[in-house]
Amino acid sequence: xxxxxxxxxxxxxxxxxxxxxxxxxxxxxxxxxxxxxxxxxxxxxxxxxxxxxxxxxxxxxxxxxxxxxxxxxxxxxxxxxxxxxxxxxxxxxxxxxxxxxxxxxxxxxxxxxxxxxxxxxxxxxxxxxxxxxxxxxxxxxxxxxxxxxxxxxxxxxxxxxxx
Numbered sequence: 147x148x149x150x151x152x153x154x155x156x157x158x159x160x161x162x163x164x165x166x167x168x169x170x171x172x173x174x175x176x177x178x179x180x181x182x183x184x185x186x187x188x189x190x191x192x193x194x195x196x197x198x199x200x201x202x203x204x205x206x207x208x209x210x211x212x213x214x215x216x217x218x219x220x221x222x223x224x225x226x227x228x229x230x231x232x233x234x235x236x237x238x239x240x241x242x243x244x245x246x247x248x249x250x251x252x253x254x255x256x257x258x259x260x261x262x263x264x265x266x267x268x269x270x271x272x273x274x275x276x277x278x279x280x281x282x283x284x285x286x287x288x289x290x291x292x293x294x295x296x297x298x299x300x301x302x303x304x305x306x307x308x309x
Contacts, residue, residue: 147172147185147228149267155188155204155230156271162203164196167261168273169233169282174295176264176273182298183291187221187229191245191256191274194234204230217246254282276303284308 152172159166168176170189175181192200194217201211204222209230213221222230235243241258260278263270274282276299283292288309296307 147188149181151228152188152266152271153269155190158203158207159190159192159200162199164199164203165193166200166272167191168264168266168271169279170231171291171295172266173264173273174276174279174298176266176271177262177276177279178298178302179265179268181266183294187231189231189233191233191235191243194236197234200232218248276305280305280307 152168156166156168167173168189169191170187171183171185172188175183175185201222207224209222209224209228211220212223212229213219217234219231219233222232233245235245235256237243241261243256244253245256247254256274256278260275262273262275264273265271279299280296283296288296293309296309299305300307
């Protein structure tokens, strides 16, 4: 998934009038304002009540659903192999959100302050905050990409990470 691909997907979804935020590796690179590594996919958080519009917009561009772990997440894949990992969020009136988790008693929590703006190729993009990225990078054995991403957050933001 290239930077140009990210911007094309965001433009497509903006035209469909859906709200999304970049997470994962591209989300960290958006916070940094530069691409620091190659990315296999694009992680997007979206409003659960806009999911039909997300699906319609991506399907119209040839993406098909290739993995379904709803209500936690699902994946859409393009014919050329590009993947978008989608995470449905349910928002509260205060701007915070929750995402279902494998343990229904402990959903993933998104404070309202975690929805910030970064940049891809100099273009402002909605993404998750550094603190939220750290929150999601805990409780599992990290990959080399995870270690790289957390090192970037420590380097640029001086933020404490778990590895």
